[in-house]
Amino acid sequence: MNYPPAIIAEAAVNGLLTGSVYALVALGLTLVYGVLHIINFAHGVLLTCAMFAVWGLVTFTGISPYAAILPLAAVFFGLGYLLQRYLIGPASHGDDGNILLITLGLSIAIENALLAAFHGDTRNIPGDFGFEVAPVGPMMISQPKMIAFAASLIVALLLWLLLARTDTGRAIRAVAKEKLGAGLMGVSVGHIFGITFGLGCACLAVAACLLIPSFYVNPRVGNAFVLVAFTIVVLGGMGSVPGALCGGLFIGMVESLGGLFLGDSLGQLGIFVIFILVLLFRPAGLFGARA
Amino acid sequence: MKGRDDLRLLLVLLAVLAVVPAVASNLVINFLVTALIVALAAQGWNILGGIGGQISFGHAAFFGTGAYVTELLQLRLGWNAWATAPIGILAGALVGWAIGAMVFRARLRGSYFALVTLAFAEVMRILANALDFTGGASGLLLKLQPGAEAFQFTSRAVFAWIAIALVALVLLGTRHITRSRFGAQLVAVRENEDAARALGVDIVATKLRAITLSAAITAAAGVFYAQYFLYIDSQIGYGTWISVEALLASIIGGVGTVAGPVIGALALHGLGELTKGLAGQITGIDLVTFGLLLVAAIAFAPSGIVGAWRRYRGSRHRA
Known part of the structure; x- marks a missing residue:
């Protein structure tokens, strides 16, 4: 298979841009893992919910998906907080294995509730948002994807500032390192868990707003992202913010180039193979400290 | 031992179930066979996930291998179905062993x-x-050739009886495991790996035995599925539905117990039909119930139906 370099370059850049949104989804996941030490299996279905929410807002009120970013992030922050504090936390009796199963149960229930409500149809937002392209050198690059790339980097930066520079961020880091000690110092661990989970969900809300102009939504759309996000998180090292960012960009490129050379269905295979190999040979990830 | 009472009860239940195919309509038998296929897959899951504590989200890998291998040998090499069934089970066990050896x-x-x-x-x-070899997206369709020699029966009741026999067999096998040295080692690994290692249990070998056995049983469910429905595609064989249902049936029924997966599978499918009956044929409505049930089971009844039954019996004995 001989492709001209311009096509390969375009696929690589496209992959990089898509990868930035993957990184955003993975950022939420890695944050929750880093602090709560749990794998949130409902992450994908929560992304689906967020995408349906943006789709509904844009279709019925006619606002731009980018205007929905802030309000939706706030709503999802609240939702995530309540979900963790009043459902996942109490129901799991403090056992990590239980949390995995509870989030699995939630994801099955929510996905199928969406399926019952919206059927399996694939929907797009009205208008021709997704088709605007801009020339970059010899390549034609989709505008929504460039906006998504910039916005994802901004969110990652904000998240890093929040963790590094604010009191809440300090409390989150304290709980991540030493839950019991932080509790004794007067940090409310349940509250911080809720905030962290809320931040993870807010990342999803932003990702949904950035995805919807160039993507579609159906009740299963989140599944496509969830294993990709898991792969990114293990690749970047569980709990590592820069790891999630680099991992996301890398996986986006692998998927795009793999799709170009092997076809779409086998291109997906590459992601799972990377996931398995990293877990088998380097479970701490490429950026994580050796456990 | 309470375990013995539970088992006796379950064998009685299976004997009652065995009468059903003789008198019931095809619709009821169909429900029963489907539930029993899930029960068998769940019994396999329970060996590794319940007794051994290694929670798998991917038992479809074994179910699908059993189903695909048995259909491929019949379609591509023209083998007799009875000869392909054990090969399908062996192939599933081999996949289990290989995944276990790496992981x-x-x-x-x-x-x-x-x-x-x-x-x-x-x-x-x-x-x-x-x-293309596995039929791609269109899947594999077995030729309809009714007759006992081809492992195909015109009467669905016969399938139901075979399924009941298989489930009963695994039930006895699982009970044997829980009382064996291997079962004790497996429980030790589940409860505390470091302590088990200190006592001289070979952790990797014990887990490998468990996953191989577990995979073989779930592959048997896949083989049976292929013979019953005569059709398999990638979504049926390797899709997440069977991984989830095997896990769910075990947890709802009573994780790590001998009878749990069977009771769980029957309860789950009964509830699924009930929800569909009450809410009408809305796609996915039964799975909404399953998901909520999983959350509720973890929150309120971590030891499942069997655990709740034992607690109820215990409180009556004390009274």
Whole structure:
């Protein structure tokens, strides 16, 4: 298979841009893992919910998906907080294995509730948002994807500032390192868990707003992202913010180039193979400290 | 031992179930066989996930292998179905052993183990869907050739009886395991790996035996599925539905107990039909119930139906 370099370059850049949104989804996941030490299996279905929410807002009120970013992030922050504090936390009796199963149960229930409500149809937002392209050198690059790339980097930066520079961020880091000690110092661990989970969900809300102009939504759309996000998180090292960012960009490129050379269905295979190999040979990830 | 009472009760239940196919309509038998296929897959899951504590999200890898191998040998090489069935089960066991050998040597456990098993199942699903050899997206259809010599029966009741016999057989086998040295080692690994190692239990070998056995039983469910429905595609064989139902049936019924997976599978499918009956034929409505049930089971009844039954019996004995 001989492709001209311009096509390969375009696929690589496209992959990089898509990868930035993957990184955003993975950022939420890695944050929750880093602090709560749990794998949130409902992450994908929560992304689906967020995408349906943006789709509904844009279709019925006619606002731009980018205007929905802030309000939706706030709503999802609240939702995530309540979900963790009043459902996942109490129901799991403090056992990590239980949390995995509870989030699995939630994801099955929510996905199928969406399926019952919206059927399996694939929907797009009205208008021709997704088709605007801009020339970059010899390549034609989709505008929504460039906006998504910039916005994802901004969110990652904000998240890093929040963790590094604010009191809440300090409390989150304290709980991540030493839950019991932080509790004794007067940090409310349940509250911080809720905030962290809320931040993870807010990342999803932003990702949904950035995805919807160039993507579609159906009740299963989140599944496509969830294993990709898991792969990114293990690749970047569980709990590592820069790891999630680099991992996301890398996986986006692998998927795009793999799709170009092997076809779409086998291109997906590459992601799972990377996931398995990293877990088998380097479970701490490429950026994580050796456990 | 209370375990013995539970088992006696379940064997009685199976005997009652065995009468059903003789008198019931095809619709009821169909429900029963489907529930029993899930029960068998769940019994396999329970060996590794329940008794051994290694929660798998990817038992579809074994179910699908059993189903695909038995259909491929019949379609591509013209083998007799009875000869392909044990090969299908062996192939499933081999896949289980191979995955276990990689994953357990790398010391993956807990959430990591769950995710990596899911990834293996997804890899196999994508391959089965993409390769021409496995029929690609259109799947594999077995030729209809009714007759006992082809493992196909015009009467669905016969299938139901075979399924009941298989479930009963695994039930006895599981009870034997829980009372054996191997079962004790497996429980020790589940409860505390470091302590088990200190007592001289070979962790990797014990887990490997468990996953191989577990995979073989779930593969048997896949073989039976292929013979009953005569059709398999990547979504049925390697899709997440069977991984989830095997896990769910075990947890709802009573994780790690001998009878749990069977009771769970029957309860789950009964409830699924009930929800569909009450809410009408809305796609996915039964799965909404399943998901909520999983959350509720973890929150309120971590030891499932069997655990609740034992507690009820215990409180009556004391009274």
